Amino acid sequence: MKKRKMYSATALAATTAVLVGVTGVSAEQTLFTDVPANHPYGEPITALAALGVVNGFGDGTFKPDAAVTRGQAAKMIAGAFQLNNPAVENLQFTDVAKTSPYYSAILALVSLGVITGYEDQTFRPAENLTHGHIKVIIERVSAAYPVDAAALFTLANVAFDEKKNITRGELASILTEALKLVEENSKYFNLSVMHVNDTHGRVDVFPKLMTAVKEQRAKTPDALLLHAGDAFSGTLYFNEFEGKADLPFLNAMNFDAMVFGNHEFDLGSSPEGHKALADFVKAAKFPFISANTDFSKDSLFTGLFTDLISSEPENGKIYSGMIKEINGEKVGIFGLTTSETKDISSPGSVVFEDYIEEANKAVKAFEDKGVNKIIALTHIGYDDNVAYDNDQMLAKSVPGIDIIVGGHTHTELKEPVVVNTNTVGEKKDATLIVQAYQYSDYLGTLNVAFDENGVVVNHKGQLIKVGELAEDPEGVKLLAPYKAKVDATEKAEIGVTLTQELANPRSSETSPVSVRNSETALGNIITDGMLAKAKKSTDKKVVMALQNGGGIRAAINEGPITTGEVITVLPFGNTLALADVTGAELKATFEHAVKDAPKESGGFLHISGAKFEYDSTKNAGSRVVSLKYFDEATNSYVDIQDNQTYTIATNAFTAKGGDGFADLKAAYAAGRVTDLGLSDWENLKEQFISLKEIPYELQGRIVDVAATK
Template sequence: MKKKRMYSATALAAYTAVAVGATGVLAEETIFTDVSANHPYADGINALTAAGVVKGFGDGTFKPDTTVTRGQAAKMIAGALKLDTTNVKNPNFKDIETSNQYYNQIAALVATGFVNGYQDGTFRTADKITHNQFAKILRNVSAVYPVDATALLTEAKVVFNPTKQLTRGELSSVLATMLAGATPAPEPEPTPEPTPEPETNNYKLSIMHVNDTHGRVEEFPKLMTAVNEQRAKNPDALLLHAGDILSGTLYSNEFVGQADLPFINALKFDAITLGNHEFDLGSSPEGHKALVDFIKAAQFPVLTANVDFSKEALFTGMFSDLISSEPENGKIYSGMIKEVNGEKVGIFGLTTAETKDISSPGSIAFENYIDEATKAVKAFEDKGVNKIIALTHIGFDDNAAYDNDQILAKSVPGIDIIVGGHTHTELKEPVIVDTNTVGEKKDTTLIVQAKEYAGFLGTLDLEFDEQGVVVKHEGQLIKVADYANDEAGLKLLAPYKEKVDAISSAEIGVTLTEELVSPRTSETIKVGVRNSETVLGNIITDGMLTKAKQYTDKKVVMAMQNGGGIRAAIPAGNITTGQVITVLPFGNTLALMDVTGAEIKAAFEHAVKDAPKESGGFLHISGAKLEYDSSKEAGSRVVSVKYYDEATKTYVDVADTETYTVATNAFTAKGGDGFDMFKKAYEDGRVTDLGLSDWENLKEQLLSMKEIKYTTEGRIVDVATVEAK
């Protein structure tokens, strides 16, 4: 297909003039009700609208902050470049029919080489497009038109963030800037036959990866099919798991990893690292026995360089704090050396130090991840290994006070690839880190992560030069749902599924007329279970308070539940046991704490420190009322904390010097989510674990309720929000 020229500024002005003549609207005028004249992208939006490239919605808005899909972006880009979309060849994507509304534009862009699809033969028109993906398209465009992607984004006032999803306003601004600023390019010469790439001594390595599967055992048969397909193409590809296999579903509750294990073994993982949820059962009567049993039966080594097991007797003889070139299955190492295609590849693991606050590791300790990573890299290099993978469960962009992959990549030279987990981040393409902490250039480190729940299989193909530096790469996420179930996998699943289905489907005897939601915030949802009072949070804490009062003669004044522990909604209809367990899947127990009023206030200051942003430590409450002001500085936000005094039938202020008995889950009582004031109470012997299951308490509370109210009650109020209204 013949490629069209870019418009010069003069041509665009002329084109706009024609549009003005037809519409009577100037590009400089405000066209849309939600795009004011001083909006950063107003010029671009109005110019493209006047030129007929884009249009708004029927309600008179443009919605500049709404994200665009790959299909929508294709339509806008093809329109801006004035590509011929009539005489197009079939791009042969298996998920796009000729009737698709974006078919012609996508076909035109594919023919020019400006866009392409995924390795599995799909284009995925409904997927959001990230800044990184858009920058790649601009680089493809620059092969034909004089476009500098970096300069173009800067001039268009778009702050580049590789994982951020592109908005309508950003895309409009970039396209308008490109049209207005580019000089006409000559018609391209006929494309010559591609010449074969010269032979190199580059070393090629392929990696498959998953993370945060969280007991989604039913997804494994499809994952097996996806992995088998990739291995058919590349039998030597590594398969790595970046942690959090345990906790999250009925399979985890019932089988504590033993339902996952047959699949993990059958998939032939080369290595896994340990996530924070692997340590969730540390405070149970059996302690970490389930984790130990899981590791001992594993047909692969476990890697983590910054976890100290020396004070936990159950792990005696299982951990070796060294880099092994002959790792044994069912053992834990700092790292290992694996020979792939005749070359040695070093792999080491890291587990987030945040585990001590968000799980129950007990006497297991966590060392500085930068120090341990530096030691691991040196150990590999001392053995002549210069291709190094960090298999991490520290998060792509998690709290820098603990650890995260981006800081790791900038801080530790010599790491080529970081296969990550923990933050459940969907990195559709590898993120490139090529500068250090002070902005100096460094050898490339690639970061990959495959979101969560075995929904994606990540793939990464790399080439290294003779010095072990990554010089070429291609990576993507393959959607596991698009694959059929592996028959052998279904046979493995059957006995576990039969038992789980029986538990899950048993109705408890309560019917909901509306869903009890457990929302997470987004661009459109501002109220979430981790930043606001919810009906489900109220019911959970009411059940905790009721149960606590039955088990003590003390006056229990309130109950608290961390929002991060509420993991799912309950849909309308007849409630089943499985649905209740899915809400509270971590096997927590009810605990009583004797704490001062000052400690209670400090706890609520900690709970609302990030509001209105989400925090797993946000506390839902029963028997009390909290007022806070999110406009104030963190640490000075609590306006008042009151508890319900049954004697006077009124709410009474919590007094700093008084001691109160409160109920919460054992995780929070031991200082989980950073509640240091509760940790101190636990260490002082002021906590009593009643050993009562949290999900069973919720089930009993639902059964006891004569009527379920589907509105919140004003237990938690942000006065800044009230005043703003």
């Protein structure tokens, strides 16, 4: 790809010179008869006109109060930012001829993805633009520099009104302020980062992710592309190919580095151990980094792993960290993997060391090499259990880290979080934390300006919604053979046959029974599988399992069960989580679950290992009559006690407070939730296979005593 500089340094310098009066155009002079010296936008109009960025009309006027058209705006913006060298040769708009005075400007802006046309292949250059339109355009055109488009309106003395047409004078003032900021930022080193995390085998999304990456690279060709871990586990693509379906895409997108997530170690207890992970590393056309992960005792990684920071990292190798040179500046990147991996995955002989200690070592190693711009690529979680590790504590505890690109908690940080105090509340240089949710739903973007000391002085970050983009044609071709295999597997029978339907009822005129207000056989089977898997996955005493009714999405028809049917029942890719809660919190959780009963609620809870009675005639918040769990020691159901702490199993969505479960949300915030990372549909499939006979009948686990009165 041919690199192009979006902004001309010469133009920026000239613009600044004009604005301070060096060009000889004084504030008292007027170039246009309708723009007097005291006009609120007189100075920026005069400055841009002297540069040739804006022009007046044949009658000597500028018409500063006239609305800006799409064509005029394109010419002003392209001229101000010196945008040229377009990536496409011709415009396809039926209403913009090559002879149009706006043709080259529109071509440049379309090439950069700054503006688009309409579905009928028109551009409509004579249409007016609003304040809202210009805000979006400035955000896109300034992608190479951290420019706050909203702040520009204030600086330009323009009262922002999203739907109001923008005038020629207002746009001139906004462009002038934008150029001032760009010129100021040009004194700094500007770094761009793209990032994803917790992609979890969503290979079918990668063609759209490829489009997102290509569009961003068109704007910032030198941007880093980082993966914050957990490519493994979660879909049939992983079950079938164990990471081999991901690699063609990750390699094609030219990732710069990846850190190991806990799920990368899920196959450690298999007969082949971590062979799939070692093969994944070897075939990658990028290096892996993790400063606190020791592979030395696993022979599968011999020759792949070195506990060093490399200035010349090799593809398919593992390092503590690496140094990348970008536009003449050195950037240090090191990795961290959660120590929780030993409890929620199968790392075997792979050891995870203290993340704070190893982070301090990595920062010192970079600084000893003269590197003062440092990125931590982490899979420890934004707000995960502090007893293990998390990004906020890392930012407060380790000086010298400028950016933390994170994963593990699937957190949607719509803009960077700034941490500028240490663990005792003292001021420190800013550390930016970013995370892009999950499953390649978003491509995270971050643009940062550093001063000569490597201190963050400005930044801008956002999440690009991948699902709204078109699929990259190359990606579609890469996906085809893997998709064919997965489609066939979805249709494959799991070896279990139903003699009657496992219903997923909803309320109707003929029946009030719903998966969202009543016990169901399917809900019982799901939660039985959750409880069984949870008990196998922890040494804790797990007393019950909970599944929100809103998460059960389909019935399973009579006849052979297919893998695809199982996935359709639980399609959201949820994982199994454990939560430590008090009896009082657990009762409050069940109060919330039945607050709308007998009306339907997505938060209605199906249960295993417990019995629950409530009275729907009572006021919400006072409906729980009885809540008991089955105590294996006494072979009987025992009342939940308010002041005791219990471990329960549920899906990660519910464990984090989804469906309004405030007490579970508080437990998650307090670090009392552990995501085991086990796929819900896979657990259900295993449960079906384990059953000697299907329990079609209800078991009285959930009873509304109002119905028995």
